Amino acid sequence: MSDYRKESFLALLEGKMTRKRGKHLEDASDKDLYYVISSIVKDEITPKWLKTQEKYQENKTKQVYYISMEFLIGRLLQSNLLNCGMLDICNEVLKDIGRNPEEIYKHEHDAALGNGGLGRLAACFLDSIASLKYAGQGSGIRYRYGLFEQRIIHGNQIELPDYWLKEEYPWETRKADEAIEVRFGGKINMHTKLNGDFEFSYEDQDKVMAVPYDVPVIGYQNEVVNTLRLWSAEVTENESKLMSDPSSQYYHHLDHSHSIEQISGFLYPDDSSFEGKELRLKQQYFLVSATIQGILKNFKATHDLSLAHLSEKVVIQINDTHPSLAVPELMRILMDDENFSWDEAWKVTTSVIAYTNHTTLSEALEKWPTSMIQKLLPRIYMIINEINERFCKGIWFDHPDLRDKIPELAVIADDQIHMARLAIVGSFSVNGVARLHTEILKNKEMKYFYKLYPNRFNNKTNGITHRRWLLQVNPCLSETITEAIGPKWIQEPNKLIGLLRYSNDAPFLEKVGKVKKQNKETLAKLILNQTGIKVDESSIFDVQIKRLHEYKRQLLNIFHVIYLYNELKENPSLDITPRTFIFAAKAAPSYHLAKEVIKLIHHVAATVNYDKQINSKLKVIFLENYNVSLAEKIIPAADISEQISTASKEASGTGNMKMMMNGALTLGTLDGANIEIKDLVGDNNIFIFGLTSDQVHDYYQYGGYVAKDIYHTDDRVKRILDQLNSGEFGQQEIEFKDIFYNIMYHNDPYFVLKDFDPYIESHELVERSYRDKNTWQRMSVTNIAYSGKFSSDRTIKEYASEIWKL
Ligand code: NBG
Secondary structure (H helix, E strand, O other), rough: OHHHHHHHHHHHHHHHHHHHHHHOHHOOOOOHHHHHHHHHHHHHHHHHHHHHHHHHHOOOOEEEEEEEEOOOEEOOHHHHHHHHHOOHHHHHHHOOOOOOOHHHOOOOEEEEOOOHHHHHHHHHHHHHHHHOOOOOOEEEEOOOEEEEEEEEEOOOEEEEEEEEOOOOOOOOEEHHOOEEEEEOOOOOEEEOOOOOOOEEEEEOOEEEEEEEEEEEEEEOOOOOOOEEEEEEEEEOOHHHHHHHHOOOOOHHHHHHHHHHHHHEEEEEOOOOOOOOOOHHHHHHHHHHHHHHHHHHHHHHHHOOOOOOOOHHEEEEEEEEOOOOHHHHHHHHHHHHHHOOHHHHHHHHHHHHHHHOOOOOOOOOOOOEEHHHHHHHHHHHHHHHHHHHHHHHHHHHOHOOOOHHHHHHHHHEEEEEHHHHHHHOOOOOEEEEEHHHHHHHHHHHOHHHHHOOOOOOEEEEOOOEEEEHHHHOOOOOHHHHHHHHHOOOHOOOOOHHHHHHHHHOHHHHHHHHHHHHHHHHHHHHHHHHHHHHOOOOOOEEEEEEOOOHHOOOOOOHHHHHHHHHHHHHHHOOOOOOEEEEEEEOOOOOOOOHHHHHHEEEEEEEHHHHHOOOOOOOEEEEEEEEOOOOHHHHHHHHHHHEEEEOOOOOOOOOOHHHHHHHOOEEOOOOOOOOOOHHHHHOHHHOOOEEEOOHHHHHHHHHOOOOHHHHHHHHHHHOHHHHHHHHHHHHOOOOOOOHHHHHHHOOOOOOOOOOOOOHHHHHHHHHHHHHHOOOOHHHHHHHHHHHHHHHHHHHHHHHHHHHHHHHOO
């Protein structure tokens, strides 16, 4: 780094510190430094931000709008510095003045406006869209409370509110003058126009202001700065005036304004499950209406075109069904405000909206009671009704072979509005997020829709931004890679494949091994700090980090740990490679069984970690409050990446990609993107076990699996289940009864017992492979080499060329 640039950065830092915080650099706290460095970055990018937006206007560029109820962005300072090309200088200057960069970056609150994979995917996508110089905006909600903070007390998960806006959030800019009115409820009047068409007017509606807060999305060293627009719900100006009028009902208005602000009050903490609360529906409509009104306003200001040409300049990607009210909302505006006929409006809508499906789990399918939509959004309800009528009629007349399937296809059925059906009918593209997932959509879950619209369905296998998930979180590995193959992989991650040439190069393998060792040491320190437990840095770091869900089968993992513990108790001198099992997971607050699994992990840990007899061989660690920042610490240190969902249930997974890219080997089922990882690296560089998705499907359909039989025939399994029931890992005998009952009396719906034996076998293979350091390193480097495909740059290029036509 040139001293000149360092000098000027230091000068900037000093100047800003005095101006902004009224302090000299030497007296500045870490937090002062965090705010001042953020403001330097913001100054650096603001002209580029303006210029990017002006260029889009001038060139009348087609834009993609990515609407999502979740953006799990995590901390931004370090990645913004990286993308601006200032990270190295900043780190060096900080070190020069005796400060630790990590300590400073830690002061940013981890922005958790998302639950898990779906929200993090949206954040990775924005990074790739900007880095590839596409014109694109994210659109979401500025929740005042993000995903809850998790504390564990005696093994029980406690949820604390995450008031992340307590202190100034330096990345956002409030744009009050671009606020948009969103309306709920009211009465709809229908009039007949002279030409016989109907016209609608609305009365007595509740008005809410959607105020945008813009967050810059900085492309990687390319001058592009896009926008993530987060909407905040506020009372309208009229209402605030009323409130200050003494004659008005003061308390009534306070109440009212509180209920309005609640719309952007908090993120619903459910991952892959549906909560049919009215407030959630309000959130969805609020997001969709503000976004679409904003898009149309911008379109009119930029283009001299009729809205009939919208699809030439705008494409809207809806992230799962959560924003699928975009379909009737766009119809409403085109017809009621812009005087389009139904057919004209439908043509525009279905050429602008594209839908991504992220799950086939039935508990995640959004179905709103018709009465709720009718009351809250009466005009939207009328439009959905009409969409449904026309759609069903179309099947009746044009697809007689599907007539008997109408109840399974209708948008409104059983007094419920089926949002996935609405999204499919109202969009021009429906995509799944990994090859297997898309095949399941086409051939099983949505097969009749696929019959109706074969060209609509397509696959876009997920990806992750390699800038954050390799370059930023694992600088030493990145440097080692660059030393070997040069820096081109940073722009073109596919070039990582060049590492294959080094997969037999002993000095290179050794370097990669050394980096992993360092990363494990760093994580071991964090573990010691957080839990007081010292782990063996040379043990296998076996990692399962993701939301806690039955289908993800953390239970299978902890059963294996119990099995190993039992083996060691029986034979303490058993020669096994020491293992550290690392878990991190939040459970939805009302998900009882998931919380019971968290408790079980803690109780097993309490027994295993302090058992002197086996002490050096096994450790079980649960790191609390899993979030993006914690993932950034764990992933570079993982040896084994546990991706063990019941086949067919995990649509894609993205943690699997992050760990692969950091040299971990996958131990997984043939599910989601694991299959595509396996296809690339080959059977010898991955540990695959368990039922296939077809087998799982057949068991569900035709039966034939009896969990109790395994209990009665496999002594290892019987012992574990009996231990659960006997209170061996709990304070009381009934502690884990629901886990026990679910397996024995609900016939183990996620096939934990069925996959137990092959899972144990795979673990034995892992253990044997790890003993041969050279082979292990070769496998690890092979995985890194093939991970380029899973950069979200590849995914976004596919979206851009095949769906968005940018
Ligand atoms: C999740 C899937 C994951 C997938 C992410 C991102 C939902 C509804 N779905 O397997 O469970 O990786 O979406 O596509 O959160």
